[in-house]
Amino acid sequence: MGLNLDFSVVLERWPLFWDGAVMTLKLAALAIVFGAIIGTFCAVGRNSGNRLIARACTLYVEAIRNTPLLVQIFLVYFGLASIGFKFSAFSVAATALAINVGAYTAEIMRAGFESIPTGQIEAAEGLALSRFQIYWHVILLPATEKVYPALTSQFVLLMLASSVTSQISAEELTAVANYIQSDTYRAFETYILVAIAYVVLSLVLRAGFWALGFALFPRRRRLGTAL
Amino acid sequence: MGGSLNANHLLFLGHGALWTIGLSTIALIGGGLLGFLIALARVSPSRAIRLLSGGYVQLIQGTPLLVIMFLGYFGLSALGFSISALMAASASLTIYVGAYFGEIWRGCIQSVPKPQWEAAEGLGLSRTQRMIKVILPQAMRIATPPTVGFMVQIIKNTSLASVVGFVELARAGQIINNSLFEPFLIYAIIAVIYFALCFPISALSRRLERRMGNGRTKLMPA
Amino acid sequence: MTKDSPVVSLKEVHKSFGALKVLDGVDFSVGRGDVLVLIGRSGSGKSTALRCIDRFETIDSGEIHVCGHRVDAPDIDLRALRQDVGIVFQSYNLFPHLTIEQNITLAPVSVKRMAKAEARERAAAVLAQVGLAEKLDAYPEQLSGGQQQRAAIARSLAMQPKVMLFDEVTSALDPELTGEVLKVIEALAADGMTMVMVTHEMGFARGIADKVVFMHAGKVHETGTASILAAPATPELAQFVGTGF
Numbered sequence: 207m208g209l210n211l212d213f214s215v216v217l218e219r220w221p222l223f224w225d226g227a228v229m230t231l232k233l234a235a236l237a238i239v240f241g242a243i244i245g246t247f248c249a250v251g252r253n254s255g256n257r258l259i260a261r262a263c264t265l266y267v268e269a270i271r272n273t274p275l276l277v278q279i280f281l282v283y284f285g286l287a288s289i290g291f292k293f294s295a296f297s298v299a300a301t302a303l304a305i306n307v308g309a310y311t312a313e314i315m316r317a318g319f320e321s322i323p324t325g326q327i328e329a330a331e332g333l334a335l336s337r338f339q340i341y342w343h344v345i346l347l348p349a350t351e352k353v354y355p356a357l358t359s360q361f362v363l364l365m366l367a368s369s370v371t372s373q374i375s376a377e378e379l380t381a382v383a384n385y386i387q388s389d390t391y392r393a394f395e396t397y398i399l400v401a402i403a404y405v406v407l408s409l410v411l412r413a414g415f416w417a418l419g420f421a422l423f424p425r426r427r428r429l430g431t432a433l
Numbered sequence: 434m435g436g437s438l439n440a441n442h443l444l445f446l447g448h449g450a451l452w453t454i455g456l457s458t459i460a461l462i463g464g465g466l467l468g469f470l471i472a473l474a475r476v477s478p479s480r481a482i483r484l485l486s487g488g489y490v491q492l493i494q495g496t497p498l499l500v501i502m503f504l505g506y507f508g509l510s511a512l513g514f515s516i517s518a519l520m521a522a523s524a525s526l527t528i529y530v531g532a533y534f535g536e537i538w539r540g541c542i543q544s545v546p547k548p549q550w551e552a553a554e555g556l557g558l559s560r561t562q563r564m565i566k567v568i569l570p571q572a573m574r575i576a577t578p579p580t581v582g583f584m585v586q587i588i589k590n591t592s593l594a595s596v597v598g599f600v601e602l603a604r605a606g607q608i609i610n611n612s613l614f615e616p617f618l619i620y621a622i623i624a625v626i627y628f629a630l631c632f633p634i635s636a637l638s639r640r641l642e643r644r645m646g647n648g649r650t651k652l653m654p655a
Numbered sequence: 656m657t658k659d660s661p662v663v664s665l666k667e668v669h670k671s672f673g674a675l676k677v678l679d680g681v682d683f684s685v686g687r688g689d690v691l692v693l694i695g696r697s698g699s700g701k702s703t704a705l706r707c708i709d710r711f712e713t714i715d716s717g718e719i720h721v722c723g724h725r726v727d728a729p730d731i732d733l734r735a736l737r738q739d740v741g742i743v744f745q746s747y748n749l750f751p752h753l754t755i756e757q758n759i760t761l762a763p764v765s766v767k768r769m770a771k772a773e774a775r776e777r778a779a780a781v782l783a784q785v786g787l788a789e790k791l792d793a794y795p796e797q798l799s800g801g802q803q804q805r806a807a808i809a810r811s812l813a814m815q816p817k818v819m820l821f822d823e824v825t826s827a828l829d830p831e832l833t834g835e836v837l838k839v840i841e842a843l844a845a846d847g848m849t850m851v852m853v854t855h856e857m858g859f860a861r862g863i864a865d866k867v868v869f870m871h872a873g874k875v876h877e878t879g880t881a882s883i884l885a886a887p888a889t890p891e892l893a894q895f896v897g898t899g900f
């Protein structure tokens with residue numbers, strides 16, 4: 207059997223790919239922002255003296271980390287529907303992804319918190335900083351700087367994993383690819399191109415995070431070393 | 434089937450769970466072998482081999498598993514290859530897992546302290562002997578916790594085989610749901626089964642990690 | 656607080672860690688402008704006593720008064736206490752993600768609500784005081800150990816404490832870097848700062864101490880002016896001074 211590849215009919219539909227890529231980035235951005243917030247609060251909660259809160263946060267983190275994203279997406283999708291909420295596929299997808307990445311963020315942030323030596327906290331207490339000020343200046347900010355590389359790798363993985371939301375018809379890149387291949391009967395070419403698109407997206411995201419780190423962490427900018 | 438959830442449904446789910454384990458095992462073995470070769474290639478003395486294997490890792494780690502899965506199943510069959518869902522899923526997972534294992538293990542090999550490499554060289558061992566006798570045994574120790582940890586990812590990732598129609602746990606759930614229309618209940622059950630499969634491995638990996646010590650010594654006040 | 660009442664006083668202070676009795680009825684006090692040096696064998700409870708003063712440890716019984724604060728009271732205003740007390744540890748504990756200037760201005764700005772510009776001026780002043788004027792913009796890791804410790808002292812001084820506590824601030828340093836830190840402390844003493852310090856530098860203690868407290872087995876075993884180091888009254892102190900540790 208001779209291989210006959212024809213990328214042109216697929217490439218013709220590049221505006222659809224573009225829309226899908228934009229949607230993927232939007233989904234990822236929303237999920238990352240909310241996931242980072244959820245995860246940070248959760249890491250703080252696990253550190254807090256309150257046993258109940260700590261338990262609840264641990265339960266959330268373990269439940270998410272030990273079940274597949276695909277199943278989580280369906281649970282959120284049908285869960286919201288069963289209690290009578292009607293959301294767009296995009297909202298459901300963003301919600302599920304945020305819940306998912308929140309758990310990973312929590313775990314990474316917790317490792318960051320644990321990497322802060324007790325002496326740092328005592329020094330801050332000795333300077334009469336309040337609990338909140340200590341949390342912010344001496345724990346949260348340096349911990350975030352420390353785990354930033356791990357955090358951003360996780361965020362790139364999330365962007366890639368967002369392809370799974372095509373299963374509930376969120377109109378992102380993979381869903382677009384599914385549509386184009388059924389339209390053109392050029393599955394191989396379509397998925398090759400979409401794979402390349404994802405590789406490019408992940409490079410773009412990495413570059414973006416690098417630049418963001420540059421802006422956020424003056425120490426890294428000046429010394430060029432990790433904290 | 435049809436009606437309400439009964440023993441037959443649970444049996445069907447159990448069957449799916451067995452296939453999840455089976456597929457995970459295939460991916461672990463296939464991806465492990467491939468990953469081992471890639472890890473070695475990544476520290477090869479040949480620049481070309483290092484670049485090639487590095488490129489492979491970058492490419493695969495920049496592509497969603499789902500797309501690899503589609504490429505392997507729909508892509509290849511569109512080109513006229515007849516390929517079963519099991520074959521497509523196994524091959525996709527192997528390709529995917531191989532890249533991640535390759536990267537994890539490269540890190541472990543390179544984290545064997547430099548003096549060990551030099552000492553082995555000083556003993557006049559050949560490159561292969563150095564690897565087999567000195568470096569790999571130590572790297573394997575370092576690699577155990579992250580490898581066990583990644584097994585959880587493998588199990589979860591096999592759920593994506595459902596999208597090409599392979600009947601593992603997630604697909605089994607979908608099929609049951611098609612007759613029962615109780616999606617939330619069924620996916621909750623499936624989630625619990627996945628949790629039961631994954632959590633012990635997660636816990637084990639964490640225990641191993643703790644036992645190895647993370648090498649961070651905290652500064653304590655005098 | 657009357658004029659002559661001590662700045663820091665410990666009365667019958669008891670403290671145990673589990674079954675381990677670390678402070679077994681410790682008494683001492685420091686007057687305004689005085690330097691008290693705590694010495695004793697490793698594990699004799701010096702750090703614990705010092706940490707109790709700033710309430711990094713809570714005591715089991717006894718009384719501690721610091722600058723009018725009743726430190727052992729359960730409802731003590733910790734932040735008020737710590738604005739009056741500066742503490743410097745053996746491991747400098749500078750905040751690694753902040754420049755030296757930011758390390759110093761953090762507390763005055765966040766705690767005392769000082770204007771940023773004023774805080775920066777003060778940072779420059781205290782850094783000059785410890786001889787690090789040119790390190791304002793450096794990050795901690797760019798400094799030597801001795802410089803980091805001096806920066807940590809400057810950071811405490813910026814809060815204008817009424818008393819300074821030093822816990823073996825030179826024991827993590829190479830001998831050649833110890834001198835520069837001790838000089839800073841000497842200058843502070845000459846300026847009239849009230850200080851309590853734990854140190855193993857006997858020569859330094861002899862020169863700077865108004866009062867020496869020798870701790871042994873959780874108690875103040877011998878106390879007096881620096882002259883007790885030259886002429887110990889108890890065999891334990893004699894042995895301690897003789898061997899150094």
Ligand SMILES: Nc1ncnc2c1ncn2[C@@H]1O[C@H](COP(=O)(O)OP(=O)(O)OP(=O)(O)O)[C@@H](O)[C@H]1O
Pocket residue numbers: 655672675677695696697698699700701702703704
């Ligand atoms: N948080 C703690 N928990 C349990 N035991 C402690 C704690 N802190 C100190 N100890 C114990 O209390 C005793 C006194 O400790 P402390 O640090 O006060 O001694 P030190 O005189 O400062 O000794 P060094 O010269 O070695 O610094 C030691 O036996 C120590 O192990």
Ligand SMILES: [Mg+2]
Pocket residue numbers: 655701702703822823853
């Ligand atoms: Mg001590």
